[in-house]
Amino acid sequence: MFSINxxxxxxLIAQKVYKSGRQSCSKYGFDFNxxxxxxxxxxxxxxxxxxxxxxxxxxxxxRVNKELRKQGAITLEQVExxxxxxxxxxxxxxxxxxxxxxxxxxxxxxYLEFLNTDLPEAIDKFDFMDCFDDIExxxxxxxxxxxxxxxxxxxxxTTYTVNSKRCSEAPxxxxxxxxxxxxxxxxxxxxxxxxxxxxxxxxxxxxTVMPCVTEGKCPRCVVFETELIEPDNYTVSKNxxxxxxxxxxxxxxxxxxxxxxxxxxxMAYVWxxxxxxxxxxxxxxxxxxxxxIHEVSTISREDNIIRPLHxxxxxxxxxxxxxxxxxxxxVEHERRPHERxxxxxxxxxxxxxxxxxxxxxxGGKKAIYKVERPDDKMDLF
Numbered sequence: 001m002f003s004i005n006x007x008x009x010x011x012l013i014a015q016k017v018y019k020s021g022r023q024s025c026s027k028y029g030f031d032f033n034x035x036x037x038x039x040x041x042x043x044x045x046x047x048x049x050x051x052x053x054x055x056x057x058x059x060x061x062x063r064v065n066k067e068l069r070k071q072g073a074i075t076l077e078q079v080e081x082x083x084x085x086x087x088x089x090x091x092x093x094x095x096x097x098x099x100x101x102x103x104x105x106x107x108x109x110x111y112l113e114f115l116n117t118d119l120p121e122a123i124d125k126f127d128f129m130d131c132f133d134d135i136e137x138x139x140x141x142x143x144x145x146x147x148x149x150x151x152x153x154x155x156x157x158t159t160y161t162v163n164s165k166r167c168s169e170a171p172x173x174x175x176x177x178x179x180x181x182x183x184x185x186x187x188x189x190x191x192x193x194x195x196x197x198x199x200x201x202x203x204x205x206x207x208t209v210m211p212c213v214t215e216g217k218c219p220r221c222v223v224f225e226t227e228l229i230e231p232d233n234y235t236v237s238k239n240x241x242x243x244x245x246x247x248x249x250x251x252x253x254x255x256x257x258x259x260x261x262x263x264x265x266x267m268a269y270v271w272x273x274x275x276x277x278x279x280x281x282x283x284x285x286x287x288x289x290x291x292x293i294h295e296v297s298t299i300s301r302e303d304n305i306i307r308p309l310h311x312x313x314x315x316x317x318x319x320x321x322x323x324x325x326x327x328x329x330x331v332e333h334e335r336r337p338h339e340r341x342x343x344x345x346x347x348x349x350x351x352x353x354x355x356x357x358x359x360x361x362x363g364g365k366k367a368i369y370k371v372e373r374p375d376d377k378m379d380l381f
Contacts (some may be wrong), residue, residue, distance in 0.1 A: 001112040002151045006142035008103060008299065009152040013178055013185040020184070021093045024086055027067060029060040039094040047159060049094045052309040053087060095156055100136055102270045103306065105143040111151070112143065112380075119262055122290040125233075129198055135271045136161050140263065143297075151179050152189070153263050158192070167196040175201075177258050178195040192240065192332040202240035203255055270296050301311060308330035335357055 005012060024030035035056065038049050057064065068082045110113040118124070137156045142149040154176045161169040172195065177188040192193040192202040241253075248256045272287070273296045297308050300315070307315060335355040 001360075002149045003151050004147045005180075006147050008143075008148045009100055009139050009150050009179065010096070010154075011299070011304075012180055013152060015371070016183075016185045017089065017096055019087055024089055024216065028064045028086065030056040030073045035093065037088060040097050044093060044094070044098055046098075050091070050159060053090050056085065056090075057087065060326070061317060095137065095154065096139070097153065098137065099139045099156070100274065101139045101301075102274065103141045103148070103297040103299070104266055104270060105145050105295055105297075106149075109145045111144075111149050112144075113257060114144070114149070115257065123265055123269045126265045128193070128264040128268045130273050131268050132193075132195060132198075134182060134275075135267070140267055140270060141299075144148070146249045151177060151258075153177055153258075153267070155267055162192070162194045162197075164194075164197075167194060170195045170197070175260060177266070186187060188261075189255050191243065191255070191260055193264070199245050199261070201243040201260060204238075204240055204251070212289070217302075240254065242279045242290060269294070273309055274298070277309045280310040280313070284331075291306060308367075346369065 007154060021035075022032050025217050026034065032259070035049075035052060039042065046137050064083060064086070067079075071082075072078075073082050100338075106114045106117075122268050126175045134220050135155070138154075140153045140155075154174075156176070158172045158174055160172070161171060173193045174190060175193055176190045178185055179188050180186070190204045192204065194202060219292065243253065243255065245261060248259075248261060249255055273280065273291055276285075277286055280287060280291045282288065291309070295308055298312050299306050300312060302319070334357065338355050340355055
């Protein structure tokens with residue numbers, strides 16, 4: 001099914017994306033360096049990046065059209081499809097740099113084992129809708145016993161909202177599964193998660209390598225008509241296949257091999273662990289036990305190194321930019337006994353906790369407080 005690699009699929013696919021992006025820019029006359037700079041700058045913005053992409057496409061459309069005709073794109077529909085693929089490729093350059101990248105260790109030997117194994121109770125309880133409003137764009141890789149599956153899942157918030165009979169201007173995410181096929185990256189499957197429609201999903205059958213099990217004549221396929229509204233009010237009509245949990249559980253569609261509902265629960269779990277990474281090693285943390293058994297790692301943007309989340313939190317603290325102040329830390333110092341007072345929402349004293357005196361950072365460098373003798377001529381009063 002999906003082979004096993006020595007590196008995460010997202011690392012290998014990102015290399016292909018940047019290489020293909022550079023080649024496409026050279027072929028069609030786009031400014032690759034300008035696009036790359038816009039995608040990788042600290043305050044990168046997806047709307048600004050997509051606007052720059054459209055300018056590059058519009059400016060060089062004649063050349064793009066000519067090159068595509070040479071490649072065999074004869075009809076207008078074929079040209080539009082290829083232009084859309086170019087846009088997706090350039091968009092992927094932005095996504096790979098700006099998404100949070102995580103690795104979940106499945107502890108499985110192969111993908112079929114993962115496919116047929118239920119999620120642990122600690123993860124199965126998560127609901128993707130609980131994090132819909134605050135989750136960022138993320139990429140999820142799947143670790144296994146001897147490496148990583150040749151599969152990654154990418155979750156990206158759309159710049160458009162969705163109109164249909166069931167929702168009005170609803171926000172949405174795209175969930176895309178990618179794999180290396182030969183020497184190129186390929187979209188295996190793509191679904192849209194729309195607020196007010198979930199848990200039902202919208203399956204996009206265009207531009208993926210996974211064939212429809214009945215070649216588009218699925219008796220249970222329900223066409224879902226939508227309007228995608230961009231921020232500038234540009235509207236595109238698009239039809240999706242309406243996917244339900246029942247269809248997935250009954251294996252009524254080939255997309256069930258990607259287990260989208262399982263992956264969305266994993267993403268919700270991973271995001272929760274990431275948001276609360278500062279608590280993962282606390283003795284009283286309610287997430288500590290789950291994290292120890294179902295550890296999550298991240299691939300940091302800064303150096304592309306894989307670190308478990310609790311170690312990444314330490315890395316963040318050690319490499320946090322200086323924000324002012326003069327306290328010399330960490331140093332050994334004495335903390336006096338004191339009281340902590342807790343108040344309720346009305347300002348009434350709720351409880352008092354006595355904190356014993358202690359030595360903080362024992363064994364660390366000791367603070368030296370030096371008092372200079374004042375100048376005899378100094379007027380002290």
